[in-house]
Amino acid sequence: MGRFVPLSIPNFEGNEETYVLDAVRQGWVSTGGAYITELEEKLVSFTGAPAVAACQSGTAALHLALLECNVQPEDMVIVPTLTFIAAVNPVRYQFADPVFMDCDDSLCMDPEKLARFCREECELRKGVRDKGDAGVPKEADDEEYLVYRRSGQRIRAVIVVHVFGNLADMEAVMDIAARYHLRVIEDATEALGSVFTSGRYAGRMAGTIGDFGAYSFNGNKIITTGGGGAVTAADPGELSHIRYISTQAKDDPLFYVHDEIGYNYRMTNLQAALGVAQMEELPEFIRRKTENYNAYKEQLSGYKKGFLLPFRKNTKPNYWFYSLVLNEDTRKNGVRSLVQRLQEQGVQTRPVWGLIHQQKPYGGCIAYRIEKAVFYSERIINLPSGTQLTEEDLAYVVEVLRGI
Ligand SMILES: Cc1ncc(COP(=O)(O)O)c(C=O)c1O
Structure with missing residues (x-):
């Protein structure tokens, strides 16, 4: 059998087996156990987030953040269109409506369009009482909030995705959110470890800048717990409420008193055991991904069929996924057939998401001046980026790309 270079596969070179076996032998396999706390502590010390709650998935982390934003049926939440659908679905879990926003050249949300949408299509209102859970007024009468003018729907929040580990323009996003009273949820599911190196947020990591941050430890992410995620909150009170609703909202664990609707979203100790081992390796994984990105960049210089998408300046990304932007001729010849031909030669690539x-589930939603997202979605393929990628694998990928 010839060479096969996968897109990205989990890497268990460290203490994974030891810790998972330990959790099994201890009998702590469910939603309690020391590995869960240890993983949370490791995430806090690595990211600098004030607190972290481990949960079942990145999707659950995003849903918990939306619940904490008090997103109600018929509210609106601004989301990107160029993303994995899990960043958007939790908006619908709350029976709210997404408003789709375009990307900039980093593939993350375009803050200029976000600002323009808020300025031209929306208005700030105040004075109408907004009912919270169970009809209890939650917000003060004089609090300003943003409304989509055409429908009168309240816009609660914006979900910003740090696509492929590239950081969104958080300075601009945070300024817009402050101006229009929007809560900011960072979808950092792909960006654990990406950090700003200068500017207002120098030293701050993806997921620790907005009101909430979500991480994913799905099998294809930079670290994995099989399935799993974590949520951060700038306000420790909000994080402890998130923790409470993620564990069935138990007010009295002995007599089973519940004052709110809760969710079974807590991570298990088995998953966390894997996560603790993976966290030990995370700096090394980032180092390898950085090195491999730089090697691709060097070896693909002068490549005629496309170019390697750069990451944002003044950041140190985690280089989770590498994007090759195909030129017009190559695109016209068919991205699907290109991916197939690469696969036949043992190089696994993937076109960017639809x-x-x-x-289908989002037909009829508002999509605001989507242009760049269309351009990039028609042209990007992701190259093999796993942490096991060897120098020979990488040279082989480039050779196949050049020959095709
Ligand atoms: C941008 C984005 N958002 C959300 C998710 C959901 O994470 P999970 O698969 O852990 O639910 C993922 C990854 O799967 C993702 O890539």
Whole structure:
């Protein structure tokens, strides 16, 4: 059998087997156990987030953040269209409506369009009482909030995705959110470890800048717990409430008193055991991904069929996924057939996601001036980026790309 270079596969070179076996032998396999706390502590010390709650998935982390934002049926939440659909679905879990926003050249949300949408299509209102859970007024009468003018729907929050480990323009996003009273949820599911190196957020990591951050430890992410995730909150009170609703909202664990609707979203100790081992390796994984990105960049210089998408300046990304932007001729010849031909030669690649505003469940939602997302979604393929990628594998990928 010839060479096969996968897109990205989990890497268990460290203490994974030892810790998982330990959790099994201890009998702590469910939603209690020391590995869960240890993973949370490791995430806090690595990211600098004030507190972290481990949960079942990145999707659950995003849902918990939306619940904490008090997103109600018929509210609106601004989301990107160029993303994995899990960044958007939790908006619908709350029976709210997504508003789809375009990307900039980093593939993350375009803050200029976000600002323009808020300025031209929306208005700030105040004075109308907003009912919270169970009809209890939650917000003060004089609090300003943003409304989509055409429908009168309240816009609660914006979900910003740090696509492929590239950081969104958080300075601009945070300024817009402050101006229009929007809560900011960072979808950092792909960006654990990406950090700003200068500017207002120098030293701050993805997931620790907005009101909430979500991480994913799905099998294809930079670290994995099989399935799993974590949520951060700037306000420790909000994080402890998230923790409470993620564990069935138990007010009295002995007599089973519940004052709110809760969720079974807590991570298990088995998953966390894997996560603790993976956290030990995370700096090394980032180092390898950085090195491999730089090697691709060097070896693909002068490549005629496309170019390697750069990451944002003044950041140190985790280089989770590498994007090759195909030129017009190559695109016209068919991205699907290109991916197939690469696969036949043992190089696994993947086209970028289908845009979410074009997906069936989201037909009829507002999509605001989507242009760049269309351009990039038609042209990007992701190259093999696993942490086991060897120098020979990488040279082989480039050779196949050059020959095709
Ligand atoms: C951008 C984005 N958001 C959300 C998710 C959901 O994470 P999970 O698979 O852990 O639910 C993922 C990854 O799967 C993702 O890539």
